[in-house]
Amino acid sequence: MGEDVTGAEPAEVRRFWRRLGVPGLVDVHTHFMPERVLRKVWDYFDGLGPLTGGIEWPIAYREEEARRVALLREFGVRAFTAMLYPHKPGMARWLNGWAADFARRTPDCLHTSTLFPEEGVESYVREAVEAGARVFKAHVQVGAYDPADAVLDPAWGLLADAGIPVVIHCGSGPAPGRHTGPGPVGRVLARHPRLRLVVAHLGMPEYEDFLGLAERYDEVRLDTTMAFTDFSERLAPFPRRALPRLAGLGDRVLLGSDFPNIPYRYAHQLDALRDLGLGDDWLRAVCHDNAARLFALPAGA
Incomplete structure (x- = not known):
């Protein structure tokens, strides 16, 4: 684990949300995937791959799966996700099978699926929906595909009809x-205006363009992943x-962290949101209430 992460951090995180009077955190952007896939992701970060922008990116929570789950629970994260994504054809159905099993053995993880x-x-997206998927992940940057590709239209329509959110790195x-930025996603939303897209990282660095999409489409949301941290600023x-x-x-901004693939302490994301000065009502909504409502979580203790 990174040197900035201490045994005192769970208590620090818990103090943050207890002060807000919420029953915990809901983090819509955490990564769990088959171990050999995750190790390759970590190797990519270590190697300063092109998609990292060549930036030094030490993984703060380089732990075994069981310990990573335990840490989120120690932090008081009531619900989290298994954001996983294919980088080539033929991977998505296999990843979805793994994620369904992970959700069965990890009840506080929202059953996550993906697509390509x-x-x-359309067939395997329907299978995932019928199997109980509650959130999808799409990664336009890693997958190097146009989200407005016509082959995806039936899948987007199916997800819009089902009301299942899609966290999308766009x-x-x-x-x-080639296909990042607001233009391609804007074309998807023009065809599927009820699609519940959750724009990852607040759309970094095209923040204002993606705020505009959220202002135009009532079902578009944004997650805070890495935004406002010293690293991203x-x-x-x-x-x-x-x-x-x-x-x-x-009411449409959701807490995301990118745990475990972050180069700083989990608590820093929370502190960065607090330091915006937008008030406790905003923090309560972002860190818990908005996602709890979106995913119909039971009332917390």
């Missing part, structure tokens, strides 16, 4: 791709002029 523009995508950070600072717009969307 390929033959059969911003151009930390490195742009050095690379892609959030424009302070846009804070009133972020405050105005307070």
